[in-house]
Amino acid sequence: MAKTSDSAQPAAEKPKRSLFNRAPKDGAPKKEKKPGRLKQMVDIFKMTRRHDPMVVWYMLGAFLGLILVSLLVTVLVSPGNWITGLLVGLPLGLLGALLIMSRRAERAAYSQIEGKPGAAGAALSSLRRGWIFDEQPAAVNPRTQDVVFRAIGKPGIVLVTEGPSTRVKGLVDAERRRLNRILPNVTVTVIETGKGEGQVPIAKITKKMNKLKGELTKIEVGAVNKRISSMGNKLPIPKGIDPYKARPDRKASRGR
Known part of the structure; x- marks a missing residue:
């Protein structure tokens, strides 16, 4: 009995692909449609x-x-x-x-x-043009979760606090001293968020800031921001170490 060769068998026709019937490749992630x-x-x-x-x-x-x-x-x-x-x-x-x-x-x-950690930062993110806002807090108390956010605009520097007035006062004073040391001629305004007396609700923070009197030009606002950015955030020195008595490791410098 004669054997038929493989070549004699008709080859299965491959489906033709066109621009209109291309199927997605297996394993390829499908793009999610954005809501209209x-x-x-x-x-x-x-x-x-x-x-x-x-x-x-x-x-x-x-x-x-x-x-x-x-x-x-x-x-x-x-x-x-x-x-x-x-x-x-x-x-x-x-x-x-x-x-x-x-x-x-x-x-x-x-x-x-309202009342949640980071609410003040979320409100400041809706500021319009003319303001420079850093998403990272300028000062933080890890134990109490009190924070101070900083924004720079034509009215100068605005510190927006998040936490009780008596508890966040130390953070504000420290940040204000730091800013006055590097920018003594720039006005620093403090806005406390909350529903207490003298505090501003979250929904009215940007409105309050936009009503502040302008003192700086657009160029000066950029210069103030660069000056603050160049200082950076200094890490605290660990307790028990006197920086003036610290000595370098001479063996490490010579190589062991």
Whole structure:
């Protein structure tokens, strides 16, 4: 009986690949689609409504109020032409409702981080142009978790504290002495965060800072930042070691 060779067997046809039917390679990670703008707005609305149920009525009031104003103005200017007023009022009402949601969403976000460690730093991260903010605290008390954040702008240097006034005072005084030593002519302002007397809530920190009187130019702000950055953070000397009595290891310098 004759044996058929392998070459005589018909080869399986490979599926043709085109630009439209390319399958992803095995093991290749699939790219996650970013949520669209509409989905982001829906998520923000849901988050805001959970913490502020009245946001629905404020948005509805702004929407209907602006449409009504647009209709009244149009009727007074051009009687009988109410369709134009409606066409103008609809986008204005939608814009007003979105602005209300944006403000309420910001309040809801701040209310969630109020009282938590790092809340002041999160609030400062929303500063607008003209400010230089370091995400790392300028001073920290590891035991009590009190921190002092630093921002540099046209009003000078602003220290924002996080912790009880009596407890964080030592950190503020030490940082202020350090800044006055290297920048004696720059104003240093202290803002305490919290809900106590003389303190500023987290949601109003940036507003408070933007109201401060400007004293420096844009170039001077950059120079102040470079001066502080060049000093760096000095590590504390371990207890029990006198830096003036410390001597080098001569055997190590000669080689053992």
